[in-house]
Amino acid sequence: MSRARFLIGLFVVAMAAFGLSAYGSDTPEHPSELFKKNCAKCHGENGRAETTRGQNLRARNFTDAEWQAGVTDAELIKSVTDGKDDMPPWGKKLTPEQIQSLVKNDVRGFAKK
Numbered sequence: 001m002s003r004a005r006f007l008i009g010l011f012v013v014a015m016a017a018f019g020l021s022a023y024g025s026d027t028p029e030h031p032s033e034l035f036k037k038n039c040a041k042c043h044g045e046n047g048r049a050e051t052t053r054g055q056n057l058r059a060r061n062f063t064d065a066e067w068q069a070g071v072t073d074a075e076l077i078k079s080v081t082d083g084k085d086d087m088p089p090w091g092k093k094l095t096p097e098q099i100q101s102l103v104k105n106d107v108r109g110f111a112k113k
């Protein structure tokens, strides 16, 4: 193989790898579109529940580190699926995978800030 061909081949492989890493990234966007669409009107795009609805319903502030430390993913998944007090149930509207991603990526993601 000529040197030029080798370089072109290398370039193609590098671009493919770059494309894959950008697409299948392990750091999903935060907050996700799903969160903005379904959850932000009460919990806010910053997770602090400072929206009018969030304040009125006393929605959970996800940036509260003490609260984050005291609850398990399983408990949160259950609350989101079945609802809790003024929090509507999402189990019929969203798939278990979506709910899991919302808890693990979106809700937990607010803790790190």
Ligand code: HEC
Pocket (backbone or CB within 6 Å): 035, 038, 039, 040, 041, 042, 043, 053, 057, 058, 059, 060, 071, 075, 076, 079, 080, 084, 085, 086, 087, 088, 090, 102, 103, 107
């Ligand atoms: C209509 C307003 C509203 C919407 C929309 C809403 N929530 Fe909530 N959410 C609440 C309220 C109110 C609470 C507080 C319930 C409590 O602590 O008793 C809450 C609590 C929670 C909790 C904490 C549950 C626990 O066990 O402490 C999680 C997690 C949560 N919401 C996730 C979500 C997700 C994910 C979405 C979007 C799919 C969402 N919420 C949409 C009102 C809402």
